[in-house]
Amino acid sequence: xxxxxxxxxxxxAMAATLTAGCGSDSSSESGEKxxxxxxxxxxxxxxxxxxxxxxxxxxxxxxxxxISVIFNEVSWDDIRDKVSIAASGGEAAxxxxxxxxxxxxxxxxxxxxxxxxxxxxxxxxxxxxxxxTIDGEILAVPYANDYRIxxxxxxxxxxxxxxEVPETWDEVxxxxxxxKEAGIVEYPYTMPMNADESAxxxxxxxxxxxxxxxxxxDDTLNEEAVMDALTFENQLVxxxxxxxxxxxxxxxxxYRKITSGEASFMVGPTKFVGISNDPxxxxxxxxxxxxxxxxxxGTSPQTMALPEAVGITSFSENKEAAQEFVKWYSSxxxxxxxxxxxxxxxxxxxxxxxxxxxxxxxxAGAMLxxxxxxxxxxxxxxxSYYSEMSNTMYNNINQMVxxxxxxxxxxxxxxxxxNELIEKK
Amino acid sequence: MGVLVFYxxxxxxxxxxxxxxxxxxxxxxxxxxxxxxDVLTSDSFQYSLQNTLFLLAVxxxxxxxxxxxxxxxxxxxxxxxxLLMALAILPWALPPxxxxxIWRFIFHPGYGFMNKLLIGLHITDEPVMWLTDRWLLLLIxxxxxxxxxxxxxxxxxxxxxxxxxxxxxxxxxxxGGNRIAVFRYITAPLMMPFIGIGITSASITAINIFDxxxxxxxxxxxxxxxxxxSYLTTFSFLDFGRGSALTYVIMLMAAVLGxxxxxxxxxxxxF
Numbered sequence: 001x002x003x004x005x006x007x008x009x010x011x012x013a014m015a016a017t018l019t020a021g022c023g024s025d026s027s028s029e030s031g032e033k034x035x036x037x038x039x040x041x042x043x044x045x046x047x048x049x050x051x052x053x054x055x056x057x058x059x060x061x062x063x064x065x066x067i068s069v070i071f072n073e074v075s076w077d078d079i080r081d082k083v084s085i086a087a088s089g090g091e092a093a094x095x096x097x098x099x100x101x102x103x104x105x106x107x108x109x110x111x112x113x114x115x116x117x118x119x120x121x122x123x124x125x126x127x128x129x130x131x132x133t134i135d136g137e138i139l140a141v142p143y144a145n146d147y148r149i150x151x152x153x154x155x156x157x158x159x160x161x162x163x164e165v166p167e168t169w170d171e172v173x174x175x176x177x178x179x180k181e182a183g184i185v186e187y188p189y190t191m192p193m194n195a196d197e198s199a200x201x202x203x204x205x206x207x208x209x210x211x212x213x214x215x216x217x218d219d220t221l222n223e224e225a226v227m228d229a230l231t232f233e234n235q236l237v238x239x240x241x242x243x244x245x246x247x248x249x250x251x252x253x254x255y256r257k258i259t260s261g262e263a264s265f266m267v268g269p270t271k272f273v274g275i276s277n278d279p280x281x282x283x284x285x286x287x288x289x290x291x292x293x294x295x296x297x298g299t300s301p302q303t304m305a306l307p308e309a310v311g312i313t314s315f316s317e318n319k320e321a322a323q324e325f326v327k328w329y330s331s332x333x334x335x336x337x338x339x340x341x342x343x344x345x346x347x348x349x350x351x352x353x354x355x356x357x358x359x360x361x362x363x364a365g366a367m368l369x370x371x372x373x374x375x376x377x378x379x380x381x382x383x384s385y386y387s388e389m390s391n392t393m394y395n396n397i398n399q400m401v402x403x404x405x406x407x408x409x410x411x412x413x414x415x416x417x418x419n420e421l422i423e424k425k
Numbered sequence: 426m427g428v429l430v431f432y433x434x435x436x437x438x439x440x441x442x443x444x445x446x447x448x449x450x451x452x453x454x455x456x457x458x459x460x461x462x463d464v465l466t467s468d469s470f471q472y473s474l475q476n477t478l479f480l481l482a483v484x485x486x487x488x489x490x491x492x493x494x495x496x497x498x499x500x501x502x503x504x505x506x507x508l509l510m511a512l513a514i515l516p517w518a519l520p521p522x523x524x525x526x527i528w529r530f531i532f533h534p535g536y537g538f539m540n541k542l543l544i545g546l547h548i549t550d551e552p553v554m555w556l557t558d559r560w561l562l563l564l565i566x567x568x569x570x571x572x573x574x575x576x577x578x579x580x581x582x583x584x585x586x587x588x589x590x591x592x593x594x595x596x597x598x599x600x601g602g603n604r605i606a607v608f609r610y611i612t613a614p615l616m617m618p619f620i621g622i623g624i625t626s627a628s629i630t631a632i633n634i635f636d637x638x639x640x641x642x643x644x645x646x647x648x649x650x651x652x653x654x655s656y657l658t659t660f661s662f663l664d665f666g667r668g669s670a671l672t673y674v675i676m677l678m679a680a681v682l683g684x685x686x687x688x689x690x691x692x693x694x695x696f
Contacts, residue, residue, distance in 0.1 A: 085660075248554065
């Protein structure tokens with residue numbers, strides 16, 4: 001009997017270890033809040049380290065408004081988990097939280113975000129606000145601009161006898177062929193294709209720049225556009241333009257191939273405008289030029305943005321103070337000063353233009369022109385099922401470039417999943 | 426105990442019987458066992474189950490065999506026994522995520538130590554893609570996890586070896602037993618309960634692998650086990666209903682294994 005009891009207790013303890021990771025930690029999250037009173041003059045702000053405005057700026061905000069801000073630094077990967085766990089228990093993980101562009105659909109459906117008031121002037125100045133606007137309501141305000149822009153290594157192109165800036169994907173393909181044939185670099189093109197989020201977004205901007213759309217108006221995949229993008233990506237791999245090892249690299253490792261001189265062309269994040277001018281991070285200073293995204297008949301008339309924003313949780317008990325903070329945080333002055341603190345690219349085009357003009361951004365190339373071409377790839381806003389859809393997309397893209405699937409098989413798998421998710425919605 | 430274990434266990438079970446997708450907060454209907462049916466019949470579950478069973482088998486075999494082997498080596502009294510013991514225990518002290526990150530650098534396709542070694546020794550000209558083949562990836566994960574779990578098994582086995590009375594060996598030697606006979610009829614049977622503990626521990630470790638997979642391969646389908654599947658369903662796709670059902674399935678599997686091993690522990694030892 002005693003043995004049985006011990007056995008049962010041990011089994012229960014062993015099983016309990018499995019639930020340990022799934023337990024809610026909402027109490028500790030809400031514990032970050034120092035006050036639950038509606039009149040509180042203290043708010044919490046949960047975001048990754050790169051969103052931290054720094055003690056000096058926060059002190060200025062407190063002096064101006066009387067609202068003190070507790071910055072809760074959490075890694076980007078963990079924020080969504082913490083917010084969802086707290087929200088499932090009706091708690092606020094923090095008053096103001098990081099909202100990635102890819103989370104906004106699900107957070108809206110879950111009712112976790114409070115609408116934010118912005119002036120028409122603000123809306124016009126921040127094209128990436130469109131990504132965070134659903135049914136006319138602004139759910140978060142972007143603070144870090146990231147849109148896709150093309151980069152080419154002028155030196156490599158010139159060595160291969162190419163003097164014209166490529167404007168179409170056909171011209172890019174021809175240039176890559178010449179660079180590879182001339183032996184300037186072994187793998188002249190770089191693009192994230194690992195089974196993670198960056199492979200999904202890469203396929204999306206590829207389809208967006210080549211065909212002008214990714215999704216149909218009913219949110220289903222546009223077969224022609226997606227198949228074209230998948231086929232082209234696959235061709236770049238099959239033709240040996242992409243380093244096979246990079247198929248399992250993360251996004252940043254792929255992008256760094258341009259700054260290390262291992263690749264000659266890429267489409268990547270705007271932050272590489274700065275990185276390509278930093279001698280500590282780039283061995284090709286002065287050779288990497290940001291240019292407009294290529295298209296089919298000329299440069300692409302649109303680009304995809306992947307901005308990060310701040311939003312106010314519906315469960316916050318300090319909504320007014322949080323609104324005030326978000327407005328201050330996204331103001332032109334703070335955006336400009338934030339770049340000096342943590343290199344966040346401003347989301348206000350007016351600030352971006354000012355910083356290009358005053359030389360803050362060196363060799364900015366087409367950075368400013370591309371910012372005017374930002375459009376959302378989602379006709380009805382980022383869908384609530386984005387994570388599940390993206391998971392299927394990146395796994396199938398990865399399988400395709402590894403030679404396990406044809407572009408058609410990859411598309412069929414994605415299409416079936418997207419249709420299933422739309423039906424369930 | 427009640428608050429920390431039974432309350433979340435009961436709550437997880439109640440979630441598993443409901444439609445509970447956080448992106449549809451108004452839709453929380455009772456759906457009975459349909460979440461379980463969905464989970465058990467999905468291709469994704471079958472795939473993850475295969476990966477989990479593969480990891481379980483390889484981790485248990487590697488941990489037990491090598492753990493027992495290390496214990497036999499450490500049981501030999503030498504001047505550097507203390508140092509060897511400290512070295513053997515070192516991997517056990519590593520947090521799983523750190524363990525995974527260390528091995529990711531070793532198997533990184535671009536600048537990994539293993540590829541540099543193979544290319545340096547002219548064994549291969551091209552970098553080996555260690556982490557893009559399903560079974561190779563799983564084998565590497567199993568080796569990495571076994572590397573971390575071998576020390577515990579070795580210490581348990583070592584304590585077992587120390588617990589065997591010296592008189593038994595002396596009696597065997599007087600009876601003319603050679604080394605193999607002594608091992609077969611004395612050491613091995615008396616070590617079974619300790620090996621059982623090692624197997625139990627290795628099994629729990631193998632079912633709970635998470636950090637090493639994430640560090641080596643991320644959340645991609647290729648190497649996902651049931652725990653990754655559960656994490657994705659619950660926290661990435663925000664489907665708490667289905668995720669809870671999946672968690673319960675894993676719990677039941679672990680409990681069955683626990684009962685099986687505990688029963689084997691209670692076996693009478695004959696020598």
